[in-house]
Amino acid sequence: MREISAEQITKTVKKLCIEANCRLPQDIKCSIEQSLESEPFDTAKGILSKIIENYNIAENEYKPICQDTGAACVFINIGQDVHVIGNLTEAINEGVRQGYKDGFLRKSMVKDPLHRENTKDNTPAMIYYDIVEGDKIDITLAPKGFGSENMSRIKMLKPSDGVEGVIDFVLQTVELAGSNPCPPIVVGVGIGGTFDKCAYLAKKALTRSADSENPNPYYGELEKTLLEKINKLGIGPQGFGGKTTALAVNIETMPTHIAGLPVAVNINCHVTRHVREVI
DSSP states (O other), X not given: OEEEEHHHHHHHHHHHHHHHHHSOOHHHHHHHHHHHHHOOOHHXXXXXXXXXXXXXXXXXXXXXXXXXXXXXXXXXXXXXXXEEESOHHHHHHHHXXXXXXXXXXXXXXXXXXXXXXXXSSOOSOEEEEEEESSSOEEEEEEEEOHHHHTTOEEEEEOGGGHHHHHHHHHHHHHHHHTTTTOSSXXXXXXXXXXXXXXXHHHHHHTTSOTTOOOXXXXXXXXXXXXXXXXXXXXXXXXXXXXXXSEEEEEEEEEEEOTTOEEEEEEEEOSOOOXXXXXX
């Protein structure tokens, strides 16, 4: 049994909070730069150029890419042969607390959804635990801004709606979102499970690399189909028109009940932040 201290987890989470907010992942940068090369509309090209300028300044000066430094979403795979010395949840939240304070990142969390008093340290984190084989802890931190989060939707389709129903719902969701999520966007799609599991799949899909593909060939092709259809909507960068509405569509699936076909769409802006470290 390998032992890992809560202090080590706190230190790692703190570092990841700052890094995720100041450095856009390479996969997203490459997607934006490739979109600029293929974008035929001058206004769209200009906006993409400004987006590139912005993330370069953020990285060089180690400042937040976006003023919305997001809710701290933490996906954590815990090896079953690991023993954490201390409280794991408290360790993660302490890392978020320190990271947002020392990184001068905006604190956006409120204690109660209706009374709206700010927690002043961006906690609590949204933590998703998964027990896996091994003796390591795999942490992915993905700050999630709410300009895009607010555009997300879930629908309990009927099995008879089939793949066309899924496609129609995803396209409808992106079209309704319009310019609100600061396109070009990354679209996470969850299919299957239950009401809550489906939403989790869509959120987790956003942590995948933008240049990755679902290992199931059927869903890999569906990702390509959806991306092509979304980019034909003409929303374009920041909603001013163009062929670059989405950078990627990532689909995650799981088994579901015979009577249901849950589908969730979790949209992320072009600042699709995710950073990973294995302890």
